[in-house]
Amino acid sequence: MPRNPKRSLGTRAYANYTPATLQACLRAIKSKQMTQRKASEHYKIPRSTIKNKLKVLHSNSVGHPTAFTPAVEASFAQHCMKLADFGFPLIPSDLKMCVTRYLDCKGVRVSQFTNNIPGDDWIRGFLKRNKDLSLKVSANIKKSRANITTDDINDYMDRSYHKNVQ
Numbered sequence: 001m002p003r004n005p006k007r008s009l010g011t012r013a014y015a016n017y018t019p020a021t022l023q024a025c026l027r028a029i030k031s032k033q034m035t036q037r038k039a040s041e042h043y044k045i046p047r048s049t050i051k052n053k054l055k056v057l058h059s060n061s062v063g064h065p066t067a068f069t070p071a072v073e074a075s076f077a078q079h080c081m082k083l084a085d086f087g088f089p090l091i092p093s094d095l096k097m098c099v100t101r102y103l104d105c106k107g108v109r110v111s112q113f114t115n116n117i118p119g120d121d122w123i124r125g126f127l128k129r130n131k132d133l134s135l136k137v138s139a140n141i142k143k144s145r146a147n148i149t150t151d152d153i154n155d156y157m158d159r160s161y162h163k164n165v166q
Contacts, residue, residue: 017045026053066129067110067122076102077130086160089136092123 007014025043028034029050036054040047052058066073076099080090090098096118103109103116110116118126127133 017043021045022049022053025050029054064112066125067112067118073126073129076126077133080133087156092120092135095123095126 021043022045025039025045028042029036029039034042036047036050039045040050068076076095079098080095083090100113100115100117103113108116110118113119113122127135
């Protein structure tokens, strides 16, 4: 199934107007400046859409609802950023396992996931919904650069602690 479907020529036009245009249209109708028919012609919005918006019908977002609430997804994103701050960024498979562990601890089964493990589509959508997260590829470093002492580790831990306390 294509992830970015393209409209075929001659198919029904879907939402060829901006939300601002729709709001202006609805304001004009509610303030009795225009009738529904005139507003439909003027703003190029289907009359049935205008009627539905005035009656507050079909107000939910299009598509399948997300598996988690926005608060839970924000918590996942916050933990990902916190781990990255400590120097342990998560790769997609790590994030999948964290989500699976969360679901197993809660005793919840998500029918969208196979064996309660989110798929690549969920990861892609999660990253799209949380713009402050991104996938990065790590680079190999030389042995001499990776050679650290206990003083370096203690210094790192002290800076991390002071950063979180403030």
